[in-house]
Amino acid sequence: MVRKVQCLLCPKKCILGEGQRSDCRVRLNLGGDLKTLIYGKVCAANVDPIEKKPLYHFQPSTWAFSIATAGCNLHCKFCQNWAISQQEPEKTRNLDLYPAKVVNLAMERNCASIAYTYSEPVIFFEYMIDTCRLAHQKGVRNVWVTAGFINQEPLRELCRELDGANIDLKSINEWYYREVCNAELKPVLETIVMARKNGVWVELTNLVVPTLNDTEDDFKRLSRWIKENAGTEVPLHFSRFWPMYKLQNLPPTRVEKLNQAREIAMAEGLKYVYIGNVPGNPGSNTYCPECRKVVIKRVGYQTDASNLEKGNCRFCGQPIRGIWG
Amino acid sequence: MKKMSRRKLLRYYLPLGILSFLAVLFRQESGKEEPELRKARYYKNLAG
Helix, strand or coil: CCCEEEECCCCCCCEECCCCECCCCCEEEECCEEEECCCCEECEEEEEEHHHCCCCCECCCCEEEEEECCCCCCCCCCCCCHHHHCCCHHHCCCEECCHHHHHHHHHHCCCCEEEECCCCHHHHHHHHHHHHHHHHHCCCEEEEEECCCCCHHHHHHHHCCCCEEEEECCCCCHHHHHHHCCCCCHHHHHHHHHHHHCCCEEEEEEEECCCCCCCHHHHHHHHHHHHHHCCCCCCEEEEECCCCCCCCCCCCCCHHHHHHHHHHHHHCCCCCEEEECCCCCHHHCEECCCCCCEEEEEECCEEECCCEECCEECCCCCECCCECC | CCCCCHHHHHHHHHHHHHHHHHHHHHHHHHHCCCCCCEECCCEEEECC
16 A cells, blocks of 8 residues: 655645655655654754844844754745755754754853744744744744745744744746746745734845846835735845856846835835845835934944834834834 | 783673673663654645
8 A cells, every 4th residue: 555645834735655755855755654854953053143034123133043954845046055955954964953952052152033044944844843932931032034835724833933034025926936936926925924913023035136026017016015915014125136056147136226126115115125135235224214214224234223212213203113122 | 922811801801891882872872862753744644
């Protein structure tokens, strides 16, 4: 008898015969049981500024203990971390870091949060959620940096343990998700809505890739969707593309293009729109949506939030949405 | 060089060898915090 299983973690819903692995490379049908090959097998661990995630409205100037395992359920042609994300866990150098150890290390290193990041944390769901629970017991927050390609049921469970998330909204076009990322748009949109509904602090990132998702219409429709479904106070980061992995034929995104994207999004009504991967660009500061003065100044990962007083603009008192404490 | 007697070998070195072997084994076992493969969640078995 063939003991097939169907993974229900992400919308790919891989059907696996005995001995077969999922599309993300880290889930295996072993005798009719689905096993995760990466529980506690960390291939990247760093102490990063929270601004690197990027999360600009979430405990600024704090550290995030950041971990990843091998594997990913997307296959983006521009992936910056393809060496770990598009790899079997046997082929990366891994540390054994079980949840208790991760939380201890985060606390020892004075980190306010643990970030599940770099590759795609959806695929190490079991490991992530155990670590999240332990972190909360010790007063450490949890941050999810993700493409958001996950099914609703596991997402609902995960949201209970998350404090913040940066979700990639890679494009507002279905064809882009299908052809460039080997995924689908709709589940990602549902993740954004659900995470917000469940009280997770959400910021969005759009990597602007020349010729693929950088028209005025792309920026307009993306911004409109955010405004109508997630609200005007969700921070949006337009990030600069750098030739990488299978898209080395394309040039880096021009800074003028990023400025244009930011202007369009703000004209559509979004209040906090940022430019990422361009150090020193004024588009990385937080401006008060009321008086337009700089409330949080950023240069690289250096952050000066002295014009933010108890979550309000120091100049006009306008509340600035975020998790500040 | 003086040849080691069979009696001395059995009395001192054999127990020492066994103890070292057990110590290594015990250390390996206690170092294992978690099993190698964890059961995943969110899947279903299919008939056929």
